[in-house]
Amino acid sequence: MAKSKTLFFCQSCGYESPKWIGKCPSCGSWNSFVEEVVSKEDSDRNDWRQDSSRKSNKPKTLNEIESSGEVRIATPDQELNRVLGGGIVPGSLILIGGEPGIGKSTLMLQLGLALQKAKVLYVSGEESEQQIKMRAERLAAKPKGSFENFYMLAETATKSIFQAVEQLEPGLLIIDSIQTLHSHLLDSAAGSIGQVRQCAGELMKFAKETNTPVFLVGHITKDGMLAGPKVLEHMVDTVLQFEGDRHLAYRILRTTKNRFGSTSEIGIYEMLGNGLREVSNPSEILISQKDGQVTGATIGATIEGNRPLLIEIQSLVSPASYGTPQRTPNGFDHKRLNMLLAVLEKRCGFRVGTQDVFVNMAGGIYVEDPAIDLALCVSIISSMEEISVSDKICFAAEVGLGGELRAVNRIDQRISEAEKLGFEEIYISKYSKKSLDLSKAKIKVKSFGKLREVFEDLFG
Numbered sequence: 001m002a003k004s005k006t007l008f009f010c011q012s013c014g015y016e017s018p019k020w021i022g023k024c025p026s027c028g029s030w031n032s033f034v035e036e037v038v039s040k041e042d043s044d045r046n047d048w049r050q051d052s053s054r055k056s057n058k059p060k061t062l063n064e065i066e067s068s069g070e071v072r073i074a075t076p077d078q079e080l081n082r083v084l085g086g087g088i089v090p091g092s093l094i095l096i097g098g099e100p101g102i103g104k105s106t107l108m109l110q111l112g113l114a115l116q117k118a119k120v121l122y123v124s125g126e127e128s129e130q131q132i133k134m135r136a137e138r139l140a141a142k143p144k145g146s147f148e149n150f151y152m153l154a155e156t157a158t159k160s161i162f163q164a165v166e167q168l169e170p171g172l173l174i175i176d177s178i179q180t181l182h183s184h185l186l187d188s189a190a191g192s193i194g195q196v197r198q199c200a201g202e203l204m205k206f207a208k209e210t211n212t213p214v215f216l217v218g219h220i221t222k223d224g225m226l227a228g229p230k231v232l233e234h235m236v237d238t239v240l241q242f243e244g245d246r247h248l249a250y251r252i253l254r255t256t257k258n259r260f261g262s263t264s265e266i267g268i269y270e271m272l273g274n275g276l277r278e279v280s281n282p283s284e285i286l287i288s289q290k291d292g293q294v295t296g297a298t299i300g301a302t303i304e305g306n307r308p309l310l311i312e313i314q315s316l317v318s319p320a321s322y323g324t325p326q327r328t329p330n331g332f333d334h335k336r337l338n339m340l341l342a343v344l345e346k347r348c349g350f351r352v353g354t355q356d357v358f359v360n361m362a363g364g365i366y367v368e369d370p371a372i373d374l375a376l377c378v379s380i381i382s383s384m385e386e387i388s389v390s391d392k393i394c395f396a397a398e399v400g401l402g403g404e405l406r407a408v409n410r411i412d413q414r415i416s417e418a419e420k421l422g423f424e425e426i427y428i429s430k431y432s433k434k435s436l437d438l439s440k441a442k443i444k445v446k447s448f449g450k451l452r453e454v455f456e457d458l459f460g
Contacts, residue, residue, distance in 0.1 A: 008033040009193040014229025036188040073172075073213065076114040079269060079278045080107075082307070083240060083253050085261015088172070091211040092260065093204050095178075095233065096253075097218040097226045098242030103251055103271055104217050106139065107242065108174050110275050111215075112150055113140045118171030119149050121164070125156040125180030125190075139275040156190060158183045158202055170212065175203065177217040179227055193229045200232050233257065244271075248364055250285050251276065265305035283421055286311040286363040293391070296383030300375030301396040301414035301426070302367055308410075308417035310394060312362035313372060315379040317355045325354060331361030332376070333368065340377055340399060347403030348452050350381060371408040373399035374427060377451060378458065387459050392424040397432070403451045405429035412436060419443040427454055 008017045010033055015026040020033050072087030081087050084094070098104045105127075112120040113136060124132055129152050136147065151168060155161050158181055165173065175181065181199040182190035189195065200216070207214045216236065219227040226233060233239050237259045244251035253267035268279040279285060286309060287299060296315040301308065320326070329337045337359060344350045357380060361367055375395035382389050396414045398406040408414075411432040418426050419442055430447035438445055448454050 006035060007194075008035055009229070011193065012225075014193050014197070014231050034192070036186075036192055036194045073115075073118070075111060077111060077278060078280070079253065079267030080111065082305070083255050083265050083267040084238065085258055085265070088213045089237070089260045090213055091207050092213050092237040093200075093207050093216065093235070094213065094238040094240065095216045095218050095226070095236040096240040096242060097220050099220060102242050102244055103269070103276055104242050105176055106135070106271075107253075107269075107276055108176060108215055108217060109135060110139055112172065112174055113147065115172060116149060119151065119168060120172045120174065121151045121153060121168055121170035122174045122176070123153045123155060123161055124176050125154075126176060127154070129154050156180050156182055158199055162202075162206065165206070172213055172215070173203075173207075174215045175217065177219060178203075178232075179219050191227075196227075197229050197231060197235075200235050204235055245364055250279070250363060252365065262305055265307070282307070282363075283310040283417075286361075286365060293388035295386050295388045296379055297391075298375045298379040298382065298389050299391070299394040299423070300367075300372035301394050301418055302369040302372050303410055303413065304369075308413045309365075310417060310421060310423075311365065311367060311372070313375050313379045314360045314362060315376070315383045316358040317352070317380055317384040320354055320356050326356040326358070328357070329359040331364065331366045332359055336370075336373075337376075339401070340373060341380070343399060343401060343403055343451070344377060344380065348455065350384065352380065352384065355384065369408075370398040370406075371396050371414070373397065374405060374451070374454065378454065381455060381459070385459065389458065390425075392422070393427065394418045394423050394425075395427045397427065397429040397448075399451055405431075405448055405451060405454070407431040415441065415443060415445060 008020050009015070010024040010026065010029060012024065012029040012032045013027040015024050017033060020035070023030050024032055072089055074087040075081055096104055109122065109132070112122050122132065132152050151170065153161065153164055178196060178200060179191045182195050183198045183202065186194050186198050203214050203216065206212065221227050238255065239257040241254045241256050242251060243254055249271050251269045251271060253269065255263045255265050257263060268282045268285065269276040270279055298313050299310055300313055301310055303309070327334065327337055327341070341352050341357060345352050359376065374397040377399055378389060378395060396408060396411060398408055400406050407429045411428060415426055423443060425444045425446060427446050427448065430449045433445070433447045446457065448457070
């Protein structure tokens with residue numbers, strides 16, 4: 001074995017330095033460097049098969065490489081299939097992160113129990129085998145003793161894990177979590193930057209050589225970032241973020257990186273006593289249930305990935321009690337809210353500069369689609385003037401700085417979704433109507449060019 005080597009790593013970004021320094025030159029964090037002992041062996045550090053011969057690869061031209069159709073493993077979880085781009089790609093390395101208690105382990109355990117045709121190896125470094133068995137019996141809708149293809153291993157050493165993998169040859173490997181693993185090739189403690197990088201490298205090599213998909217459960221820091229070096233996100237093929245409030249029932253699975261699909265897809269789940277339930281119709285949670293008409297509540301048509309959603313925007317406008325009015329958005333960009341308020345005051349004549357404005361997106365979702373601008377403006381004026389808007393009307397248009405209504409993309413899908421959910425009218429920009437075929441539409445489509453015209457039609 002070579003002589004031990006001591007290095008310093010930044011806990012925020014993974015920057016490597018031969019000596020301790022106060023400020024990280026890469027990410028700018030202060031006092032984030034920790035010392036780690038790194039030892040190198042003569043054997044290949046990244047070879048997960050210690051006793052087998054390695055295959056030598058030769059360079060090939062693109063003409064020599066045979067192109068095969070994209071084969072994905074379709075899971076019974078349709079929300080996960082959508083987020084991954086159609087299913088699990090064989091040989092892919094997928095990292096899923098989220099806050100403690102949000103449901104990461106529950107989601108992975110449900111996935112392993114639902115796959116009947118493939119062997120699944122669930123490696124847990126945080127819970128015992130008995131604890132996993134108790135949770136599996138609570139989650140699975142089948143009798144005890146019927147988990148033939150689901151294998152459980154409580155282990156943290158990568159060498160022992162790969163020995164079990166060679167004997168079992170699973171079709172899917174789940175690691176819970178990557179921060180609990182440690183490799184014998186490094187002297188540092190489990191969870192350190194060096195160990196996380198080394199263990200992820202070994203698992204990546206295993207996934208690519210055996211064409212076996214691997215799921216990694218990852219912890220996050222207090223800032224909401226994935227714990228460990230930033231290189232961990234670069235190594236994996238897909239990064240999924242499991243979001244939501246632990247005090248609420250709904251969870252959102254969001255893609256932040258995907259080499260095999262779109263990064264704008266989301267999956268929505270509801271946390272129940274017997275596990276996570278897929279929400280096939282997200283509008284049922286994004287539109288709150290209420291009795292009668294309420295001022296300041298409107299419905300906007302937005303798009304997340306390939307999925308149209310109807311979301312309720314709630315606004316509360318009241319006179320400012322102090323000198324500076326408050327602007328408090330929840331689930332919406334603060335700067336864009338200030339811009340829309342300026343348009344309402346300058347172009348439409350509403351005195352909102354002396355009012356406190358509170359905006360909330362129902363369901364706890366964060367919306368970046370500018371198509372909800374019109375719904376937000378109508379919601380603010382509805383609360384300010386104490387005039388309710390019918391819950392059978394929805395809106396889909398972007399508001400420009402001149403008070404004009406701008407066209408939004410995929411307006412036909414938004415109209416179709418509103419019609420399917422029983423809405424009677426939808427307000428859009430007149431520039432979106434040029435390419436629409438409304439001959440078969442049962443919903444009434446109203447198009448306007450200015451924001452002021454919408455207010456005149458709604459409120460008179």
